[in-house]
Amino acid sequence: MQNTHVVIIGGGYGGVRALEHLSKNSRIKITLIDKNSYHYMQPEVYDFIANKVDMSHIMIDLPSLCNSFASVTFLCDEVKAIESTSSTLTTSTQTINFDYLIIATGSRTYFPDFIPGLREHSHGVKNVPAALDFKQQFERALLNRIETQTQGCEIEPFNIVIGGAGLSGVEIAAEMAAYANRFYQNGNFGCRGVDVYLIDAYPTILFGMDPFLIESAYERLIKLGVYVWHNNRISQVDEKEIRLDNGKILHFEFMIFTGGVTASTLTQYLGFETNVKGHLIVDEHLNIPTHQNIYAIGDITQALDTNGKFIPPTAQLAERGGEHVARNIIASLNGKEKYPFHFKNQGVMIALGGEYGAGILPGGIKVKGYLAYLIKKAIFWMYTAPLRRRSTIGKRR
Ligand SMILES: Cc1cc2nc3c(=O)[nH]c(=O)nc-3n(C[C@H](O)[C@H](O)[C@H](O)COP(=O)(O)OP(=O)(O)OC[C@H]3O[C@@H](n4cnc5c(N)ncnc54)[C@H](O)[C@@H]3O)c2cc1C
Numbered sequence: 001m002q003n004t005h006v007v008i009i010g011g012g013y014g015g016v017r018a019l020e021h022l023s024k025n026s027r028i029k030i031t032l033i034d035k036n037s038y039h040y041m042q043p044e045v046y047d048f049i050a051n052k053v054d055m056s057h058i059m060i061d062l063p064s065l066c067n068s069f070a071s072v073t074f075l076c077d078e079v080k081a082i083e084s085t086s087s088t089l090t091t092s093t094q095t096i097n098f099d100y101l102i103i104a105t106g107s108r109t110y111f112p113d114f115i116p117g118l119r120e121h122s123h124g125v126k127n128v129p130a131a132l133d134f135k136q137q138f139e140r141a142l143l144n145r146i147e148t149q150t151q152g153c154e155i156e157p158f159n160i161v162i163g164g165a166g167l168s169g170v171e172i173a174a175e176m177a178a179y180a181n182r183f184y185q186n187g188n189f190g191c192r193g194v195d196v197y198l199i200d201a202y203p204t205i206l207f208g209m210d211p212f213l214i215e216s217a218y219e220r221l222i223k224l225g226v227y228v229w230h231n232n233r234i235s236q237v238d239e240k241e242i243r244l245d246n247g248k249i250l251h252f253e254f255m256i257f258t259g260g261v262t263a264s265t266l267t268q269y270l271g272f273e274t275n276v277k278g279h280l281i282v283d284e285h286l287n288i289p290t291h292q293n294i295y296a297i298g299d300i301t302q303a304l305d306t307n308g309k310f311i312p313p314t315a316q317l318a319e320r321g322g323e324h325v326a327r328n329i330i331a332s333l334n335g336k337e338k339y340p341f342h343f344k345n346q347g348v349m350i351a352l353g354g355e356y357g358a359g360i361l362p363g364g365i366k367v368k369g370y371l372a373y374l375i376k377k378a379i380f381w382m383y384t385a386p387l388r389r390r391s392t393i394g395k396r397r
Contacts, residue, residue: 009089101294105300163242233245274302
């Protein structure tokens with residue numbers, strides 16, 4: 001009997017998890033397609049840009065990972081179109097047939113057009129080259145700063161602005177502040193070094209999250225010396241200056257924007273139904289409603305809970321989606337009914353600079369401080385250890 005061919009587009013959190021589950025079934029052969037040759041662990045990027053870890057910490061080699069499974073082929077290529085009626089897709093180099101397709105191409109930073117200059121003058125961290133550019137430019141600027149200090153402390157402030165106080169903005173602000181403080185305390189700066197500003201239009205940071213997380217994060221940011229400007233809307237960004245709706249102007253050396261995400265560009269070419277931000281609409285099985293052999297998971301979709309309430313995109317949601325569509329594909333192969341997707345949040349952990357964190361564990365248990373930091377690191381280790389072990393097995397000589 002011929003094997004069923006499942007194609008997964010995107011080797012991020014959702015795609016890799018689907019692959020792990022599908023590969024256990026001997027009747028399935030899998031092709032994973034990603035435009036990059038690595039799995040990028042975005043939730044750890046704050047440690048990378050603050051120089052606590054190197055690049056190897058946030059990446060896993062996808063060809064080696066795929067090589068460790070007998071039934072998985074990796075293709076490093078960009079998918080350009082999907083022809084749903086003929087069950088084929090087109091990449092930059094070839095056309096591929098599929099029996100089932102999983103779209104898991106994630107999201108990208110959303111730079112709203114109504115903020116002039118934002119896209120041109122701020123950095124994103126949603127991909128490795130952008131994070132690396134930021135880190136390298138930041139270190140160079142830091143060195144320049146140290147050299148300039150020989151002329152005295154009456155120099156322009158060195159400000160880092162982070163636009164958007166959601167989960168990623170808060171984690172980056174806290175880690176950058178802890179990093180700058182370390183520099184200062186170690187005697188690397190003769191004068192007060194770097195100031196971090198976290199700016200958001202909402203009335204609180206982490207808007208919509210549990211009050212315990214909001215309060216813990218706020219307290220920690222203040223302790224680290226971060227200037228938290230919530231209720232402040234960015235209206236314009238110039239080369240080294242940010243303007244706010246309330247008339248404030250702030251000079252900056254670097255700006256990172258984490259104020260929102262939009263679906264990956266692929267959705268623009270598919271002709272499938274999307275919401276206003278380009279996220280794919282899926283049914284209760286995570287299928288594209290008009291195509292029962294095409295699934296979409298993770299950041300690229302509009303995820304809703306049973307009350308129709310929006311579920312924020314997270315790695316956790318993408319992973320559960322990956323497991324779920326694998327289960328549904330196998331159910332279809334066995335002639336069984338598909339299962340509806342119900343997302344149960346297993347909690348949230350936030351890194352808050354240095355060896356400090358805050359979070360809510362399953363069962364609603366609240367933790368903060370060093371213990372929360374250790375739990376966050378343990379979760380990351382449990383996620384990466386099996387993948388690293390596999391990619392070592394599949395290493396190309
Ligand atoms: C700074 C930061 C901190 C975060 N912190 C957390 C956190 O603490 N906890 C948490 O749960 N989540 C966190 N997230 C969110 C989390 O990273 C995402 O929700 C998760 O990565 C989504 O997984 P995904 O599989 O949908 O997409 P991704 O992981 O983004 O993977 C998408 C993949 O698709 C590939 N791709 C895209 N387009 C194409 C194409 N046309 N052809 C081929 N390949 C393509 C990309 O190269 C990529 O490998 C954070 C995100 C950021 C940026």
